[in-house]
Amino acid sequence: MTVSLIVIAVVVTALAFDFTNGFHDTANAMATSIATRAMPPRVAVAVAGVLNVVGAFLSIEVAKTISNGLVDDAKITPVVIFAGLVGAILWNLVTWLVGLPSSSSHALFGGLIGATVVAAGADAVNFGAVISKIVLPAVISPLLAGLIALIATYLTYRMTERSDPETISTTFRFGQILSASTVALAHGTSDAQKTMGVITLTLISAGILSPNAGPPFWVILSCGVAIGLGTYVGGWRIIQTLGKRISDIQTRQGFAAETASATVILASAHLGFALSTTQVCTGSIFGAGAGRRLAQVQWGVAGQMAIAWVLTLPAAAAVGAVAAWTAGKGPLGTILVAVVLIAASGGIYAWSKRNPVTADNVNDVPSIDQTAPAAA
Template identity: 65%
Template sequence: MEHITLLIGIVIVTALVFDFTNGFHDTANAMATTISTGALGPRIAVAMSAVLNLVGAFLSVEVAKTISGGIIDEDAGVRPEVIFAGLVGAILWNLLTWLAGLPSSSSHALFGGLIGATLVSVGMDGVNSDKIVMKVLIPAVAAPIVAGVAALVATRLTYRLARGRDPQDTAKGYRAGQIASAALVSLAHGTNDAQKTMGVITLALITGGVIAPDSDPPLWVIVSAGLAIALGTYLGGWRIIRTMGKGITDIQPPQGFAAQTGAATVILASSHIGFALSTTQVCSGSVMGAGVGRKGGVVRWSTAGRMVLAWVLTLPAAGLVAGGAALLADQGDWGVTAVAVLAVAACAGIWAASRRKPVDHTNVNDIDEAAALPAEPVGVVTAALQSVAPPPARAATASSSATPAGASAATGSTS
């Protein structure tokens, strides 16, 4: 086997940078509802999520195999430059959606980047279309729907089982359940998303002749990918946490518990099968399902619509950027250098833009007045669901709000 060249080293570092952005981009998946309901403090929540992401990275390599020997044909002439260009496209899309506070899919950004760069440099022969359909596109459509329906049913069942119980007692129990379910989501996230970077690095090592084709990720790859995503998770993607925790619906502890449990189940099942699905789409679908599952709950469909639009654009947008980067990187060493310089400049510009209105652990539960107003028109979906399960009577609402302690326990909100 050959030694690691400078170019492969650059690809490995870039892959770990993507893994880092994946970590802070997807922290909201596990911890947004837990933070928004006050079940855990923001700093404690992201620290716990980071540790469990690291642990989850060691539990399986099935998704890594899907990346390294699945969607891209490693024998079709794919070179390290192509992988580098694909990673640049994924990183830039991750940062742009983070700046906008949109929980888009880091996974699909990676897939789109790799596919776009491969199409430009190698052509259709370098892409396994059937595996893209079976292991990327179908799960992308099905997973958020399945998770949303599961969360809706679980939320309805949860409130039914708690009927007649003291709201203060149930709120405490559900907060404890939220912590446990958030831990499970973090563990599941590590088993799925950390492996994607492992797969990319393994693919780079295979195309560079460092390891044999069809090899499993080496131990040092598993460790470095796990540490990178854990560090990114600990820093916290506060903008996206704000959107998922406060911008989609007003989450109460029972809803948070139902949403996180449903999401963790879907993610763990997909990791076992080897489906490289989007954990962001699964968790967002669960939050929306939990929102419509509570009687009187209102989902802000305008925010949900922007999220879905970002999901649709992720694959082509990341692919377009990666395709341009691949076209430049194919020109030789100067092209690779130019791509690296342009990528660093773009990342610096996005970071500078984010400093104009910073969001961190101190203000993550604060939302803009426009988002806070409940006056958004009730959409067709919400109206239909509320006609089946009407909101609680005004008298019950008034009696529950008679004492501040009871109101606080009923809402589970600490903001």
């Protein structure tokens, strides 16, 4: 059987998305560990990268949710998936540029849904699955993670308030290395699977795999490596937002936040809920911030993020729809979409160079407790 050019193009684009997913989400695992200096920045991203690759091999439940049931695989083509990926990648790059921890997963689903609606009509999208497996978990999971982190942080501070402060700080710093590593592992499990699902869906729609097939080994491996590399490159802009701009995080809070995130992500991945690791981790950090008395939480930042979260799926859907419409005009249209994607990505990268955030300056943000006005 010959593998057509478009299938190869989709696989490459999907792996490119996986790479942006990695560097967009390094912050989820490592932001608080870098902020509390539990780990040096470069060591943190290297550990996260390796554990993302390992995590990719743990489970395929989420991949199955995406390849079997989100959209009707009989009605879509590789071109539609390509257009969806274009929407997802562009939204991921724009939100990274402004340092917003928006959901890579929702960008992916949005792009796919938009492209599918334009190419095959609204009835090719399984909106029941969208609500049950994506929208509801998206609303519940950050609140749940925030609640766990809040309770855990509150209890930790109450329990340890009469202990030796230095021992407590050192112990929790070590604990953070473990908890952050577990989040990185969970991220690999949850998010690498989303790209595996997309590539599997492509192979099914091209007739290379039978419907209901799971991801082949080479798909699992390449997705794991792509997300691991992306993680290692490090999305320093978002690490700065999560680690430094929400609240002044201490090691006990970081540990509570990361443990809450890892638990929610792993439990959900096990049952095939494709939730957003970004939203879970952000919810945890807000919860951990609110759980320590006297800690200041920048709720204004929460407002900005909430807007980005609500916009993510429709925005990526809109780009995906435009891309699907253009690519649907024939091979020239598809090539045009690819050229626009590459040009826009290059442009965003060039723009980011004007104001770079790197491993060296990621913690150079004035402490919130000093800069914030004394608003209750």
